[in-house]
Amino acid sequence: MHSEGLLIVISAPSGAGKTTLCHDLTQRFPALQESISYTTRQPRPGEVDGVDYHFVSEVVFRQMVAEHAFIEWAEVHGNLYGTAMATIDEARRNGVDMLLDIDCQGAKSLKQRGVQGLFVFVLPPSLAELRRRLESRSSDAREVIERRIARATEEIREARWYDYIVVNDRLDEAQNLLAAIVTAARATTERMLGRVGKMFDI
Amino acid sequence: MHSEGLLIVISAPSGAGKTTLCHDLTQRFPALQESISYTTRQPRPGEVDGVDYHFVSEVVFRQMVAEHAFIEWAEVHGNLYGTAMATIDEARRNGVDMLLDIDCQGAKSLKQRGVQGLFVFVLPPSLAELRRRLESRSSDAREVIERRIARATEEIREARWYDYIVVNDRLDEAQNLLAAIVTAARATTERMLGRVGKMFDI
Numbered sequence: 001m002h003s004e005g006l007l008i009v010i011s012a013p014s015g016a017g018k019t020t021l022c023h024d025l026t027q028r029f030p031a032l033q034e035s036i037s038y039t040t041r042q043p044r045p046g047e048v049d050g051v052d053y054h055f056v057s058e059v060v061f062r063q064m065v066a067e068h069a070f071i072e073w074a075e076v077h078g079n080l081y082g083t084a085m086a087t088i089d090e091a092r093r094n095g096v097d098m099l100l101d102i103d104c105q106g107a108k109s110l111k112q113r114g115v116q117g118l119f120v121f122v123l124p125p126s127l128a129e130l131r132r133r134l135e136s137r138s139s140d141a142r143e144v145i146e147r148r149i150a151r152a153t154e155e156i157r158e159a160r161w162y163d164y165i166v167v168n169d170r171l172d173e174a175q176n177l178l179a180a181i182v183t184a185a186r187a188t189t190e191r192m193l194g195r196v197g198k199m200f201d202i
Numbered sequence: 203m204h205s206e207g208l209l210i211v212i213s214a215p216s217g218a219g220k221t222t223l224c225h226d227l228t229q230r231f232p233a234l235q236e237s238i239s240y241t242t243r244q245p246r247p248g249e250v251d252g253v254d255y256h257f258v259s260e261v262v263f264r265q266m267v268a269e270h271a272f273i274e275w276a277e278v279h280g281n282l283y284g285t286a287m288a289t290i291d292e293a294r295r296n297g298v299d300m301l302l303d304i305d306c307q308g309a310k311s312l313k314q315r316g317v318q319g320l321f322v323f324v325l326p327p328s329l330a331e332l333r334r335r336l337e338s339r340s341s342d343a344r345e346v347i348e349r350r351i352a353r354a355t356e357e358i359r360e361a362r363w364y365d366y367i368v369v370n371d372r373l374d375e376a377q378n379l380l381a382a383i384v385t386a387a388r389a390t391t392e393r394m395l396g397r398v399g400k401m402f403d404i
Contacts, residue, residue: 121391126401156402164386165394177389184366184386187379189323192367199328200358 003194005096006185007088007115008032011107012122013152015133017168021122022101024175029182035087035100038064041079054084071113072106088115097186104158111161118185120178121162125169127153205396207298208387209290209317210234213309214324215354217335219370223324224303226377231384237289237302240266243281256286273315274308290317299388306360313363320387322380323364327371329355 008025012018026032038054040061049055056064061080065073073082083102088110091098100117102110107119124130130152134145159165164181168174185191193202210227214220228234240256242263251257258266263282266272275284285304290312293300302319304312309321326332332354336347361367366383370376387393395404 123398123402153403157404159402159404160391160395160399162391164389165391165398166389167394167398177385180382180385181389183379183382187366187368187383189362189364189367192369193362196325196367196369197362200325200361201355202359202362 003095003191005092005094005098006182006191007092007098007100007117008182008185009100009102009107009110009117009119010122011102011104011120011155011158011162012168013124013130013155014148015130015137015152016122016124017171017174018101018122020171021166021168021174021178022099025099025178025182028175028179029097032097032099032182033091035083035091035098038070038073038082038084039079041081071109072102085113104155107162108158118164118181119162120164120166120181121159122174123156123159123165123167125167205297205393207294207296207300208384208393209294209300209302209319210384210387211302211304211309211312211319211321212324213304213306213322213357213360213364214370215326215332215357216350217332217339217354218324218326219373219376220303220324222373223368223370223376223380224301227301227380227384230377230381231299234299234301234384235293237285237293237300240272240275240284240286241281243283273311274304287315306357309364310360320366320383321364322366322368322383323361324376325358325361325367325369327369 010018010022026034036050036054038056038061040056040058043049043053043055047053058080061082064070064082064084069084069086070082071085071088073080083100083106088098088100110117111119124133131149134148166174166177166181212220212224228236238252238254238256240258240263242258242260245251245255245257249255260282263284266284266286267275271286271288272284273287273290275282285302285308290300290302312319313321326335333351336350368376368379368383398404
């Protein structure tokens with residue numbers, strides 16, 4: 001029986017450990033696909049179009065922006081990067097569970113478009129610990145770090161409208177919790193009825 | 203920081219394996235308390251009032267029924283048994299997570315009273331398997347078994363308004379899923395804000 005793909009949206013302030021958590025999640029759930037972004041930058045050796053990125057020209061990218069095709073897009077070092085709404089729609093239709101590592105603005109845009117998903121916000125154990133992590137891993141100037149912390153503090157306020165909050169204090173516990181959230185999301189009645197509703201005449 | 207106790211409501215048709223699953227859940231989550239019922243039957247040797255049951259007279263029980271103090275109550279072999287709303291309210295207020303093994307009627311009554319909880323329905327892998335389980339474990343007459351199956355089929359239709367559906371096919375998988383559902387429920391934003399909201403000014 002076919003059921004819609006689950007969309008897992010994960011946001012976090014820089015330094016909360018989101019990248020490690022997302023990586024662990026895809027290890028535990030091999031069927032979980034990460035969203036493939038569009039970019040205007042040149043493919044590096046070994047990168048495959050449609051696998052690593054959708055490589056497009058700037059003209060095409062700008063056209064997509066004009067058509068509101070992106071949930072979020074940004075310019076980084078002169079190249080454009082974007083996450084297309086179509087990528088998410090397609091995964092859902094094809095029954096593919098998708099992991100979307102996206103900032104609060106992008107997540108909010110999804111929510112505002114009425115996209116159904118599991119919205120998870122990852123928090124550091126405390127602001128003091130976030131500061132410690134940002135300071136220890138960066139050789140950036142004090143001012144840059146302060147700006148990051150100010151931004152993180154702002155982003156954290158967005159946590160209130162997410163579905164779940166994972167505090168990344170002990171990594172293994174945070175990993176287990178995130179896995180439990182994904183496991184549980186697959187057993188909601190809405191999703192299960194698609195799988196077993198007919199069999200039981202529910 | 204104090205947060206409200208979580209109420210986990212589990213229902214299932216007879217033969218779905220609910221008792222085994224509930225037992226496993228209380229083993230995994232030692233802080234999870236099972237609801238203590240009221241009863242008019244005499245305590246058996248070793249049974250402690252307020253631990254095994256709340257032992258009350260029939261007069262008191264009937265008075266509680268008249269006052270709508272019970273979510274559900276039933277007469278079994280001449281004795282009265284009931285689950286009091288106050289038991290659930292008290293656990294919630296005291297931050298105690300409670301497991302409530304209750305039939306669909308009782309669960310519906312909770313839902314109708316607007317009680318917040320995690321409503322989980324346990325399904326057998328199929329109606330054929332349910333029949334096999336009921337037949338193999340019972341020496342009851344064919345008619346009795348048929349009645350149970352008819353009742354189970356009816357109850358299963360109620361699954362549609364529960365939050366989660368756990369299909370108890372492989373026991374260990376069902377146990378893991380149920381544990382994941384409980385773990386995830388403790389990380390909803392609503393609950394987490396009570397724990398970390400102030401710290402992060404969310």
